[in-house]
Amino acid sequence: MEDLLEYLARSLVDEPDEVSVEAFEEDDGTVVLELSVGEDDVGKLIGRGGRTINAVRTVIRASAVKHGCRVLVDVVD
Numbered sequence: 001m002e003d004l005l006e007y008l009a010r011s012l013v014d015e016p017d018e019v020s021v022e023a024f025e026e027d028d029g030t031v032v033l034e035l036s037v038g039e040d041d042v043g044k045l046i047g048r049g050g051r052t053i054n055a056v057r058t059v060i061r062a063s064a065v066k067h068g069c070r071v072l073v074d075v076v077d
Helices: 002-012 039-046 048-067
Strands: 020-025 031-036 071-076
Touching (some): 002 020, 002 031, 002 048, 039 048, 039 071, 048 071
Parallel strands (some): 031 071
Antiparallel strands (some): 020 031
């Protein structure tokens, strides 16, 4: 799922080299994926009204269901 999130983010931004994903697991078993991009690309990743990041989160959640776990995607400034 980390690779999928990184692939999607790199496809959306102008500076794909600045994309990084960190994953950690919470106490309840939820996997949190922290996505960081360049300063100029944050708006591009979030999209108008948050539509783009919501679509990315939907794809990642669908992948998580296939793997049988729960995932949260956070965009880090």
